[in-house]
Amino acid sequence: MAITEAGTYHIDIRPVQESRLQGIDFDSVPFGRVFSDHMFLAEYKNGQWQQCRIQPFGPLPMHPGTAVLHYGQGIFEGMKAFKDEQGNAQLFRPLKNWERMNMSARRMALPEIPEELFMEALTTLVRMDSAWIPPGEDGSLYIRPFLFASDALVGIKPAEEFLFMIICCPVAKYYNKPVRVYMSDHYVRAFRGGTGHAKAIGNYGAVMQPLAEVREMGFDQILWLDGYEFNRLQEIGTMNVFVVIDDVVLTPSTEEKTILEGITRESCIILLREKGYQVEERDITVPELLNAAREGRLTDAFGTGTAATVAPIGEIGYKDEVFTLPPVDERPVSIWLANEMRNLRKGHIPDTHNWLFRL
Ligand SMILES: Cc1ncc(COP(=O)(O)O)c(C=O)c1O
Known part of the structure; x- marks a missing residue:
């Protein structure tokens, strides 16, 4: 049974005979293609979480009728473990991922995961595979x-x-160059009453073809617009979006439940406000953005997310036009924010918000 008398979850552990770590070059691992030695599994049956286990990473035996393959009833989360300068392994705000996972679970009629199960599984697995956390800055x-x-x-x-x-996958830096985004005026990612605010797998499957199209056009990502008038910014495929217009930092509000409540987004808003920047969570319309770009009032734009942390946007495409943002080294807001987030994770500055979770 899963629950021990102490009220925590018992995890059966079957470690690998020999680690695959030897021969992995952390500097050149492609994102998401190399996996650590172990994986965690728990089954939900008869209304209970059970058979919690950590075992060698490997394929799953799967019935061809497995529901998720047919109807997409599935969700995911994304978080990172990293090492500070002393080599201590840490997570960033893991309970936020747990909360969001359960919010996604409710939207997709999946069972919630108790906090103890989530945290026990996460910390046990990452401690076991902590040698897979690359050292170094990025x-x-x-x-x-x-x-x-x-x-x-x-x-x-x-x-x-x-x-x-x-x-788990060891990863190097996500984007090495400023991101080029395209605002699609006919594909839509999310709409009111849909699943845009959840990390539902179908949200991601549905954007692959539009993404392939914009990549053909020379862009990296889509900057999604609302699906009613294609007039208000939502978010970028894997990041929330921020723009700086007339020295005010703007980011779309999450009220409509069409964009993901990014944990990096929330953290960045807090840090920016504490630094004294004016940050507004509100609608940003396409004409507002494009007029500001044309008039030189759009001085910065960046995406925020676990994978990339703070990624400067280099170009914004819309219909047949491309708007080029100022050079990355001339952007005080995103430079400061990226450094602040990096310094926080690396332990160079005090963690005044208790965001770091030492493993
Ligand atoms: C659609 C989408 N928006 C935003 C984000 C950024 O969220 P977070 O900062 O929690 O990683 C992600 C990544 O998880 C995402 O998939």
Whole structure:
């Protein structure tokens, strides 16, 4: 049974015979293709989490009728472990990922994961694979918790059996160059009443084809607009968006539940406000953005997210036009913010908000 008398979850551990770590070059690992030695699994059956285990990383045996493959009833999270200067392994605000995972779970009719189970699974796995956390300034261990309907049943109804897993990948820096984004005026990612605010797997599958199109055009990512009038900024595929117009930092509000409540976004808003920047969470319209760009009042634009932290935007495409942002080294807001986030994680400045979780 999963729950021990102490009220924590018992995890059966089957370690690898031999680590695969030897021969991995952390400086050149491609994002998301190299996996650490172990993975966590827990099954939900008969209304209970059970069979919690950590075992060697490897393929899952899967019934061809597994519900998630047919109906997309699945969600995921993304977080990072990194080492500070002394080599201590840390996580950044892991309880925020737990909260968001359960918010996504509720939206997708998946069972919530108790805090103890999430934290016990996460900390045990990452401690076991801590040698996979790259040292140095930009490397980290990307952690992917995910949860999906595992009923072997081809029938459209909310599932009853589920699998919660965590896997990890060592990663190098995400974007090395300023990101080029394109504002699509006909594809839409999220709409009111939909799943845009959840990390539902279908949100990501549905954007692959539009993404391939903008990559053909020479851009890296889509800067999504609302699906009603294609007039208000939402977010970038894997990042929330910030722009600086007339010295005010603007980011779309999450009230409409069409964009992900990024943990990096929230942290950046707090840091910027504390530094004295005026930050407004509100609608940003396409004409407002483009007029500011034309008039030289758009002085900075960046994305925020776990994978990239703070990624400067180099170009914004819209219809047949491309707007070029000022050079990256002339952007005090994103330079300061990126440094602040890096310094915080590396332990160079005090963690006044208790955001770091020492492993
Ligand atoms: C669609 C989307 N928006 C924003 C983010 C940034 O969120 P966070 O800062 O929590 O990583 C992500 C990444 O998780 C994402 O997938």
